[in-house]
Amino acid sequence: MFQVRIHGRGGQGVVTGAEMLSVAAFLEGKHAQAFPSFGSERMGAPVVSYCRIDDREIRLREPILVPDALIIQDPTLLNSVDVFQGLPDSGYILINSARGFAELGLGEYITRFQASRVCCIGATDMALRHVGRPVPNAALLGGFAAITGLIKLESVNEAILETFPGKVGAGNVAAAAAAFDAVKAH
Amino acid sequence: MLKQIEGSQAMAEAIGLCRPEVICAYPITPQTHIVEGLGAMVKDGRLKGCEYLNVESEFAALSVAIGSSAAGARTYTATASQGLLFMLEAVYNASGLGLPIVMTLGNRAIGAPINIWNDHSDAMAARDAGWIMLFAESNQEAVDLHIQAFRLAEELSVPVMVCVDGFILTHAVERLDIPSQEQVDAFLPPFEPVQVLDPADPISIGAMVGPEAFTEVRYLAHHKQMTALDRIPELAADFAAAFGREAGGLLKSYRLDDAETVVLAMGSVMGTIKDVIDDMRADGARIGGVSLCSFRPFPIGPVREALQNAKRVVVVEKDLAVGLGGVVAANVRMAMRVFDVPVCTVIAGLGGRSIPKTSLRRTFEAAARNELEGLHFLDLNWDVVNRELERAGEKRRSGPVAENILKDLGLIMHKVM
Amino acid sequence: MPNETVQPIKFYQTGTLTVGNRLLDPEKRTVQASGERTNAITSGHRACQGCGEALGARYALDAAMRATGNRVVAVNATGCLEVFTTPYPETAWQLPWLHSLFGNAAAVASGVAAAMRAKGRPEVRVIAQGGDGGTTDIGFGCLSGMFERNDDVLYICYDNEAYMNTGVQRSSATPPAARTATTPAVGDKPGNVFGTGKNLPLIAMAHGIPYVATASVADLRDLEAKVQKAMTIRGARYIHVFVPCPLGWGSASQDTIKLARLAIESGLFPVFEAEYGEVVRSRAIRRKVPVEDYLKPQRRFAHLFKAGKPDVDRIARLQAVADANIKRFNLLRPDGDA
Numbered sequence: 001m002f003q004v005r006i007h008g009r010g011g012q013g014v015v016t017g018a019e020m021l022s023v024a025a026f027l028e029g030k031h032a033q034a035f036p037s038f039g040s041e042r043m044g045a046p047v048v049s050y051c052r053i054d055d056r057e058i059r060l061r062e063p064i065l066v067p068d069a070l071i072i073q074d075p076t077l078l079n080s081v082d083v084f085q086g087l088p089d090s091g092y093i094l095i096n097s098a099r100g101f102a103e104l105g106l107g108e109y110i111t112r113f114q115a116s117r118v119c120c121i122g123a124t125d126m127a128l129r130h131v132g133r134p135v136p137n138a139a140l141l142g143g144f145a146a147i148t149g150l151i152k153l154e155s156v157n158e159a160i161l162e163t164f165p166g167k168v169g170a171g172n173v174a175a176a177a178a179a180f181d182a183v184k185a186h
Numbered sequence: 187m188l189k190q191i192e193g194s195q196a197m198a199e200a201i202g203l204c205r206p207e208v209i210c211a212y213p214i215t216p217q218t219h220i221v222e223g224l225g226a227m228v229k230d231g232r233l234k235g236c237e238y239l240n241v242e243s244e245f246a247a248l249s250v251a252i253g254s255s256a257a258g259a260r261t262y263t264a265t266a267s268q269g270l271l272f273m274l275e276a277v278y279n280a281s282g283l284g285l286p287i288v289m290t291l292g293n294r295a296i297g298a299p300i301n302i303w304n305d306h307s308d309a310m311a312a313r314d315a316g317w318i319m320l321f322a323e324s325n326q327e328a329v330d331l332h333i334q335a336f337r338l339a340e341e342l343s344v345p346v347m348v349c350v351d352g353f354i355l356t357h358a359v360e361r362l363d364i365p366s367q368e369q370v371d372a373f374l375p376p377f378e379p380v381q382v383l384d385p386a387d388p389i390s391i392g393a394m395v396g397p398e399a400f401t402e403v404r405y406l407a408h409h410k411q412m413t414a415l416d417r418i419p420e421l422a423a424d425f426a427a428a429f430g431r432e433a434g435g436l437l438k439s440y441r442l443d444d445a446e447t448v449v450l451a452m453g454s455v456m457g458t459i460k461d462v463i464d465d466m467r468a469d470g471a472r473i474g475g476v477s478l479c480s481f482r483p484f485p486i487g488p489v490r491e492a493l494q495n496a497k498r499v500v501v502v503e504k505d506l507a508v509g510l511g512g513v514v515a516a517n518v519r520m521a522m523r524v525f526d527v528p529v530c531t532v533i534a535g536l537g538g539r540s541i542p543k544t545s546l547r548r549t550f551e552a553a554a555r556n557e558l559e560g561l562h563f564l565d566l567n568w569d570v571v572n573r574e575l576e577r578a579g580e581k582r583r584s585g586p587v588a589e590n591i592l593k594d595l596g597l598i599m600h601k602v603m
Numbered sequence: 604m605p606n607e608t609v610q611p612i613k614f615y616q617t618g619t620l621t622v623g624n625r626l627l628d629p630e631k632r633t634v635q636a637s638g639e640r641t642n643a644i645t646s647g648h649r650a651c652q653g654c655g656e657a658l659g660a661r662y663a664l665d666a667a668m669r670a671t672g673n674r675v676v677a678v679n680a681t682g683c684l685e686v687f688t689t690p691y692p693e694t695a696w697q698l699p700w701l702h703s704l705f706g707n708a709a710a711v712a713s714g715v716a717a718a719m720r721a722k723g724r725p726e727v728r729v730i731a732q733g734g735d736g737g738t739t740d741i742g743f744g745c746l747s748g749m750f751e752r753n754d755d756v757l758y759i760c761y762d763n764e765a766y767m768n769t770g771v772q773r774s775s776a777t778p779p780a781a782r783t784a785t786t787p788a789v790g791d792k793p794g795n796v797f798g799t800g801k802n803l804p805l806i807a808m809a810h811g812i813p814y815v816a817t818a819s820v821a822d823l824r825d826l827e828a829k830v831q832k833a834m835t836i837r838g839a840r841y842i843h844v845f846v847p848c849p850l851g852w853g854s855a856s857q858d859t860i861k862l863a864r865l866a867i868e869s870g871l872f873p874v875f876e877a878e879y880g881e882v883v884r885s886r887a888i889r890r891k892v893p894v895e896d897y898l899k900p901q902r903r904f905a906h907l908f909k910a911g912k913p914d915v916d917r918i919a920r921l922q923a924v925a926d927a928n929i930k931r932f933n934l935l936r937p938d939g940d941a
Contacts, residue, residue, distance in 0.1 A: 019192075019359045026190035026361050034359040059324070059457030061354050062542045207721035208714060237717035241710065242748035249707035249745060253678060253714025256701050259721050261714075279703050383699040383715060385674045385727055390694035392679075392702030394686055 001054040002150055003064045007083045008073030008137075011043040016163060017071070017137030018049035021144065023159035024151045025053040033058045046081050053150065069148060071140050072096060073123075075104055089113060094143050094183075096136045098122030119147050119186050126178045131171035138164075142176025146183035153180050187364050193325035193355045196362045197290060198223025200329040202233045203370040204288075204336045206262040207377075208254035210239045210247040214269040215302050216352035217292030221264050244269035248276035248289070255285040256391055258382040260336065263287065266352055267294035270308045274315070281316030281407065283392060284381070286339035286346070288332065289317075293453065293504070294352040295537040299588035303538020304352040305504040306453065309481070310513045316407050318346040318414055319482040320434065321452040325355050326362050330433030331479075333365070334421050336374055341417065343380045344410050349481075351454040351504075353538070365429055373428050411483040418480050436485040438477045439492050441467060445474030447554045448496040450489075450518060452478045455502060455534070455541050462546045473550060478514070489521040498528050500553045502546070502564075504535040511561040528556075534564035570594055633824055634665050641668035641697065643677070648695035649687040653856025655820045655846030655863065656684050656761040660732065662820075663759050663844065666827040668698060670834035671728050676701070676715050680708035680733030680742055683768045684761065706741035708733045709749035712756040720755075728834060729755065735762040735776035739803045750810035750839045757833045757840040760803065763848035771851040775801045778871070779924070780917050781903045783851075788906035797920055807841040808877045814838075815877040819845040821863035822874070825886070829876065845872045853902025865897035870925035873932040885932045894922045 004021060008014035015036040022034035030053050037048035050064045065085075069092035072083055087093070089112045095101075097120045101110045110118045121143050123136035131138075141156045156176055161169040189196070198220050209228070211221035225240075227233035237254075241247045247263045255261040265273060270291060280287050295301040296308055309319060318338065322328035328350045335346040350356055381391060395403055415436065422435035432438070440460055442448065449459050456477040466473050476492045478485075493499055499522065501515035510516065512531030519529050532549055535541045545565050552558045570591050578584045634640045643664030650657035667675050679685045679702045688695040689702065703711045712731035719727045731749075733742055738760040749756055765783045766772040772785040779797040782788040786795040807815045813836050818826040826844060833840040847854060847862045854862055866872035869892050875885035895918060898904040907914040929935050 022359050023190045026188075031361050032190065032359075035354070036357055058360070060461050060543070061351075061454045061458045063540050065542060208717045210714070235721055237721045239713065239717055239752065239754075241713075242751070243744060245707060246710040246713075246745050246748050249703060249710035250714035250717065252703050252707070253701065253711035253716075254718035254721070255714070256711075257676070257715040257718035257722070259718035261718075275704055276707060283703070383676045383701055385676065385699055388697060388699040390689055390696045390700045390702075392685075392700075393689035393691045393694060395691040399691060 001052055001058065001060075002068045003066070004051040004053070004069045004071065004144070005064045005067040006049045006051070006071040006073060007077050007081060008047055009043075009077070010045045010047050012047075012073045013135045013137035014047045014073055015049045017073070017141060018051040020138065020156070020159040020163050021051045021141055021151075022053070023162055024141065024145075024155040025051075027155045027158055028151060030054065031056060031058050037063070046077055067091060069144065070094070071144060073136055073140060075099075078104060078106070084109075091117065092148055093118040094140060094147055095120045096123040096140055098125055117147065119143065119183050121179050121182045121186070123175070123179055126175040126182075127172075130174040130178065131168060138172035139175035139179040142179035143183045145176075146180040153177065187366070188361060189364055190359060190361055191364070192219065192357065192359045193328060193350065193362075194219030194357065195223045196325060196329050196364060197332060197350070198227065199364050200332045200370075201262055201288075202227045203365065203367055204262075204333060204374055205260065206233075206236055207259035208237045208239070208251070208261045210241050210250040210261075210263040212241050212244050212247045212265070212269065214244065214266050215292075216294055216304070216356045217264040217266045217290055219356060220290055220292070224262075244273040245276055248273040248280060248287070251287045251289075252276060252280050252283065252285055255280070255287050256283065256381070256383050258377070258379045258384070260340070260377045261285075261287050262289070264290035264292065266292040267296055267302075267308045270312055271296060274312060277312050277315045277317065280345045284343045284407075284410075286336075286343050286377070286379075288335045288339055289345065289347050290332070291347050291349045292352040292356050293349050301537040304354050305536045305538070306349070307505050307536075309347070309349050310505045310507070312347070313482060313513065316344070316411075317482065318344055318411065318480070319349060320346065320479055321349045321481055322351075322355065323438075323454060323456045323477050323479070325350075325358060325360050326431070327433045327479075328355055329362060329364065330425060330429065330431070333370055333373060334425055334434050338414065338417060338421055340377050342410050342414055344414070349453065354454045363431070369429060373425065414480075415483050415485055415487075434479055436480045436488050437492060438479065440475040440477065442474035442476070442492065442495070444472050445495070446472040446497040447500065447550060448474050448476060448493055448498075449500045449502060449550060450476040450478060450493070450514070451502040452481060452514060453504070455504065458541055458543060459502065459546060462543050462550065465543070466547060466550065471551075471554060473554070481514070484517050484520075486521045489518060490524070493518075493522060493527070494525065496527055498530065498553055498556065500530050500532055500550060500558065502532045502534050502541075506533050506536065528560070530558045531561045532558075532564050533562070539565065633827060634669050635662065635823075641665050641673060643668055643698050644688060644695045645697055646695075647693070649690060650683070651850050651856070653847075653849040653859040654683075654687075655848060655859045656734065656763060657687070658823070658859070659761050659820045659826065659844045659846045660684055660759075662823045662826050663732075663830045663842070664698065664730065666830040667728070667730055667757070667834055670831045671726075673698070674727045676727060676729050678703070678708050678712040678715060678729065678731045680731070680737030681705035681768070682734040682737050684732065684734065686768060705737055707745050708737060708742055709756065709758055710745040712758070713749050713752065713754040716755045725755075728757070730757045730759060732759045732761065734767070735760060735764060736766045736774040738762075739775045739801055747806075747810065750807060750812050750841070753812060753838045755837050755839075757830070757842065759830075760841070760843045761846045762843055763846050763851060765848070765851050767848050767851040775799070776803070778921075780907060780921060782906060783903070793906045794903075797917075804841070804843045804875075804877070807843075808880045808882075810839070811880045812839040812841065813879060814840040816841070817843045817845070817872070817874050819863045819867055819872060819874060820847070821845075821860055821867055822886070825874065851903070853905070854900055858900055862897065862900060865892060868892045869894045869897045870929040870934055871897060871921070873928045873934060875932050882932065885934060887936050888929065888934045891935060894918065894925050
């Protein structure tokens with residue numbers, strides 16, 4: 001089982017991000033379980049969502065305490081939420097930031113992880129460029145596909161288009177592709 | 187058809203396939219997505235011949251359902267938590283009148299303190315109201331139980347409550363098999379009421395009944411539920427034959443062979459418990475589980491049979507009878523009264539408290555060593571409890587408990603859990 | 604409604620100006636004059652002697668049955684009407700009838716109407732009925748919801764101004780100064796307090812529903828006509844019927860109709876019709892009487908008329924209530940009905 005935890009703020013599509021990831025996994029014939037951190041949070045409040053991916057039925061209903069991968073949609077959370085809680089050294093970290101780990105004050109912290117498993121990408125800029133709205137969730141899924149290799153970019157694209165038909169979907173697919181390329185270039 | 191879909195939306199699709207004729211909706215978290223999904227289906231014409239009423243309260247929602255069911259329409263509504271309490275008078279009334287309404291309960295805690303998260307306190311508040319109460323272990327079972335519920339309700343002319351864990355199931359997006367209209371039509375015949383308001387054959391429903399007949403009326407309601415003890419497994423078997431998968435029934439056993447410690451629970455926590463059982467079995471522990479689907483009627487015989495070889499029973503339940511302990515455990519003890527076997531209660535998951543595998547395992551291992559107390563509160567923060575007890579002991583005006591505790595917890599809120 | 608160009612004379616069912624049905628055209632005769640009447644509530648029920656509610660309900664439902672060709676379902680709130688008509692295992696109801704709870708008759712009726720639509724039987728009409736407690740108090744939420752959704756239900760409130768079924772306790776329809784079990788006639792402010800209560804017909808009108816009317820057992824032909832009219836309209840409708848209660852009011856059984864008429868003639872109970880929130884017709888007072896004439900025969904107001912020491916102040920305040928009604932609904936006018 002592969003477990004992903006997504007941190008962000010209300011309004012950034014944190015829940016939808018986990019759901020799209022689960023759809024992408026489903027499209028590849030896997031079992032996936034996406035669920036939110038069940039809050040009554042309004043816009044701007046810290047939000048967590050989860051996605052489990054496995055080859056067999058997922059029965060587990062606890063929140064993801066030991067994630068295999070973290071997607072951090074909003075780097076301002078680093079100062080207020082223990083986003084790295086439970087992440088083993090073998091984990092993946094994808095942070096939505098045009099700045100690097102050093103600038104985020106994480107230069108030393110990330111040295112314990114494999115370099116190929118940690119990455120910062122400016123997903124909000126990509127979303128603004130391709131979608132016209134600062135919602136980085138779809139772009140980050142493109143980045144997630146690139147950094148983990150767990151799912152194909154095509155599956156991510158299909159999941160995005162299932163969630164957002166039409167122009168918005170196409171824009172998000174373009175943002176995901178840009179993020180995928182940015183991670184690969186990294 | 188397999189879909190990656192939110193539990194609530196999947197339930198809405200399943201309910202739609204049952205061709206309800208009247209749906210009453212009143213918003214309360216976490217059941218709201220179900221009635222929203224159904225509302226969209228009525229509005230865009232996917233669900234034809236269905237009246238969808240936006241009412242002003244849960245009390246009205248079930249009251250409208252009572253009227254429409256008595257007039258012969260297949261009727262559905264959903265609620266949760268405070269909503270169930272607000273309609274409780276009508277809950278008793280619907281079963282007293284023998285109206286086969288199907289209602290989803292998106293299980294949620296009851297305040298004060300107000301809390302929107304999952305536990306089973308709401309269901310327990312209605313446990314003796316005369317409804318059949320079925321608990322779904324997974325979203326697939328939630329889908330399947332609704333289809334069975336309409337048939338069960340209408341065959342016996344009794345209302346059925348399908349209990350699904352709020353958020354944990356209602357808001358989880360998972361791979362689910364949504365049956366076809368043809369499959370559901372073949373399984374669920376049109377509603378033939380046993381009593382109906384019809385000007386062609388006028389009858390009075392809801393007369394006053396005095397002491398001379400009230401006991402008999404009540405006994406017959408009990409008899410109906412005892413009949414359901416036979417019908418629920420039969421319907422589950424029919425369902426399995428028609429749909430090719432197991433769902434419902436009175437209870438389901440998990441790895442009971444040679445199990446000395448048996449864990450019994452209702453709802454989605456059973457999934458986590460099964461994983462814990464697998465882990466412990468892998469390490470040589472003799473442990474198994476029982477997932478109770480039918481809480482009302484309570485299957486005393488089948489529970490006794492499932493637990494007869496256990497050396498100890500642990501009931502994990504998401505409710506608390508304040509001043510007593512566990513509600514489900516009290517029922518299980520009734521089934522176990524012929525055996526000299528300890529039945530421990532583990533109160534877990536109140537108000538959405540996470541139920542982690544590690545905590546469950548620790549508790550089950552303590553049980554296996556016969557070190558688990560009769561009533562155990564999973565992951566209770568004794569520091570917080572003791573500080574508040576101390577505070578209350580110090581002065582009369584110690585303030586509101588919930589607010590005091592939150593102040594103590596402070597930044598812990600910012601942790602993931 | 605009377606044709607004003609040819610109908611200057613008023614006929615009244617009872618009292619000093621009573622005329623028999625024989626003087627009316629056959630189609631205008633009361634349904635009660637026919638041996639083949641529908642008889643919604645058959646004899647043998649257990650209402651008290653002189654019960655205004657039993658009378659009002661029978662006339663209203665018989666009229667509804669005639670208007671719909673007997674295609675009508677009645678939903679009943681808990682209360683006297685429910686209890687005295689259905690002592691298990693008997694029932695006085697000759698139409699399909701459902702009792703659920705005290706506070707949900709309007710919602711249950713909405714459900715019946717929804718089921719009839721879903722079942723493709725929109726010709727079957729639905730009446731919900733309750734007393735003033737079940738309507739103005741505990742059932743008010745469901746009633747307002749039914750109004751607001753404009754559900755196809757006629758709700759009839761039989762107003763006897765207190766909770767009679769439970770032993771005469773105050774409701775929000777209890778008039779000021781009236782003695783009830785929870786507003787006893789003791790102390791320096793005996794009876795129900797002034798400045799409280801709610802006017803449900805006006806609240807119903809505020810929902811903008813197609814039809815609101817008040818009626819009284821003092822004018823049963825008018826009640827029948829209003830029910831018949833209501834059954835020609837689709838959507839939410841409300842009729843508020845004034846029904847004296849000899850037991851609760853401490854009045855003589857034979858005075859039910861007389862008291863109902865005095866309530867109208869004093870101005871304390873205005874009789875009117877409203878469509879879509881606007882008053883369209885009211886029944887003029889024929890011969891105005893002072894409120895004392897209405898109050899005196901009722902023991903619930905006896906404390907206002909102590910020997911040698913009438914409560915002039917409170918009687919004047921009740922007269923002011925009547926006068927305000929007269930002004931508001933223009934009840935004193937030379938042209939009679941308008």
